[in-house]
Amino acid sequence: MNTSTFKQLSRQLATPLAVAISSLLVGLPTMVMADPLGVACTNGTSPNPSFNLTTQTGDIQLPDGNTMYMWGYSVQGQSFQHPGPVLCVNQGDTVTITLTNNLPEKVSIMFPGQTDILANGVPAQPEFTASRATSLTTTAPAQANNIPGVVQYSFVANLPGTYIYESGTNPQKQVRMGLFGTLIVRPTGTGGGSDHLYNRADSRFTTSDNSAGAGNWDEEFLALLSEIDPYQHWAVEVNPAANFNFNNYKPRYWLINGRGFPDSIADNAAAFLPNQPYGALARVHPYGAPAHPYPGAIRYLNVGSEDYPFHPHGNNGSVVGRDGRSLETATGDDVSFEKFIVPVGPGQTWDVLFSWHDAEHYSPDNPVDINIPQIANQFFGQFYNFSPYLGVQGQQPPNWSTLNTCGEYYIISHNHALYQITSWGVNMTGPITYMRVDPPLPNSCAQ
């Protein structure tokens, strides 16, 4: 609305990025957090990965200063986290997931996109009471007398791609309370590999192994989009068995990877977000052979009830897969398409390759053909490098503390249903993140 709001935002931004820059890491035993950015997998051991998940309760922090009571899936032995762990397996793996339920009602896990799922060794089935469905799949019993309920699911992950896992029991309550997570199946067939989205050569994305120069990193990112109605969560916090009237359901918060901006751009496992381990900052190098010949990858998921038209600025992502299916004809012809809005519907996943090309190669030697306005004639932001040029930091005004470290670019990505980038009254929050474009290597950026 006005300048003071903007300054307030600036102050909010200072903390997370400062933490991001210092790369404070909290090592979690089974979660791969070596990289503070990008997909942070919880890995099993191929070809028979086994995951022990528990249901837990906890609180998350929201951009307006509120905290929110949540339910969630966590790795057994670890504390509550939101969203659930990113489970990464290989195509063809026999995946076993044991769910230990600490909640006072029965819960379950659905694996949309997987087939022939077994629960406790027999085909998983919807459950009924008096002919009415009470769960979309086999449940773990409620905790009773401090004894948790347990169910064990298994399936063969036949198809590479990005999938949601989520509760199938009273889902309008349990999923919205936070019982959801991401399952990534990496392709192992002809043309595939761990740095591919699908079994196609043209689905390869950048990793530290296939790009040249010290300081390269994996460019595989997650955009898990969700929403929160605080009244529902308060009702469940007061009384877990409460009958919240879903006719009154109205989201007031929208999140990316379980965080709202500016928390969304803090590192994975940022210490000040102890229950929200997943960041969403997409740090990349300019695309171009030979050093950097592959694009980055973003895996979009919508676990909410609304449509989320996500808009990465400056980037027509190439949609190469949806719902764990490669966009190709029966004969393998590419039928991918480009989008500047990725309209992820409820329950959908979209796999997108993206890159940023330095199209004009502007530099002090190839300047933009305008007179650059002096800073007194600019209303500038916290990430601005005070220059049109990648890798160049211009003169900043006194009494100004920039979050730009080495002349890198920050290009925003956000939900374009713009009422969704607010947090119950606080604007410019919610599902917003940035693509950080580093200058070509070698550069002076902290790695």
Place this chain on the structure above:
Amino acid sequence: MSNNKLSNHGRRRFLKLAGSGLAITGGVGLLPGQLRRQLLPISDAAATPSDPADLFFVGTDGWISLPASPGIPTFHPDTYAPTNFTTYIFGFRNMTGIPPMDPADPTKMNPLVIGQKNKAQHSAPLFWVDEFTGANTFRLDLLNVGLAQRPDLTDSHSVHWHGFRNVIPFFDGEPTGSFAVPVGRVFRYIFKPRDPGTYMFHCHVEDTEHVHMGMTGLVFVRPRQNGNTALYPSGKFAYNDGDGSTGFDREFAMFLSEVWAESHWADAHIQLPEWSDYKVDFTLLNGRVYPDTLEPNSPYNAATSTHAYDTQRQADGDLVVPTGRPDLQYQPLSALATCNAGERVLLRFANLGFKEASMTLAGIKMKVVGKDATPMRGVIAGGTARTGVDTSYETNTLSFGAGESFDAIFTAPPHSGGSGPDVYILYNRAYDRSDNQSGGAGGQRTEIRVYPPGTISPQTIPNENPTVA
């Protein structure tokens, strides 16, 4: 218009604005010399002479007219609204051809330009750019003249070209990663678009508010293939298709936006809306609701309409008043589409509302040839160009959400032989978005009027409906 031309103006304003509009405090005189050079506007003598921009936009506030009845208690029509109008907006105006500085005193802003404060239009001026082929850089100047209804706000403005590939932050208009244009300042955006198709643009300052308040419009990029009459007789194409499959005879921008009356009222009345309460009270097509969508375009200025639908201005720089419809003065763009039987017509849809739309063209099939400024083609293995499998398709309904665009071509069916045109309705099949609250027809709804072959002369600029002979 040079940015530095505003230096003197900027110097005066700077002293007023320092510490309020910008996070700069302290006296300039205390600064080290190097910083002082950065902070103080440089003199005109030091400024490089600059060529005029291809487009000159002004950002400000204003008022438009939406159906007053039935009213929405408290919020609509707005009691502050001037005669003929109902709804407070933020918006752009096209002032191309008017010098920003006063010709009589180049140290001052041109009163014709400053005078457009509180005279914004919606939707924003439609403009188009040729694909960049090496020399045709496109230059758009944006001047922020401030808000008349809210002098307490010092909101900056920007132009964000939504969907522009590989943008650099400097020209992206997103103020956190770069900067925006403060009140009283001008900035030149440089665009070298390499990808034909339909896009949109909007101010990205306080994004939720400024977009919803109306600083939104449609822009498209013409392909370099244009002019190739061997592929299609008109020489007009949506994309570099190589085969004429996206050739067309007429084109119409169909820009979708929405109005939540409470939020517009709140901005006029120094209130803040709670955005999670968002709902759609009015849906607009080219800034109007049916049946206003059928009213003619305000006349355009041919000399300055090479890159934009540049509505004619009065002597004081204000928009011309449409004959008989003074309430549509600041909604100059029609959504009516007239054509001759047998012609190919391109509809360029873009949606900067916050909700999904479902546009149905009853009685005529549309062929989707592009979406989000990308032709409907796959990629040939080993390549990057979209010249592979044809993924275009026919439909009668296009469903798309916030920020998406579609290019759809239809062939006008034969005329039925009666008198007057055959009429086909284009409407939002989500009926609550095509009813103006009152039941009956309204909102995002317009007509395609098909005349016998040869009735209407060729279209000179997009959205033009030449007079029927």
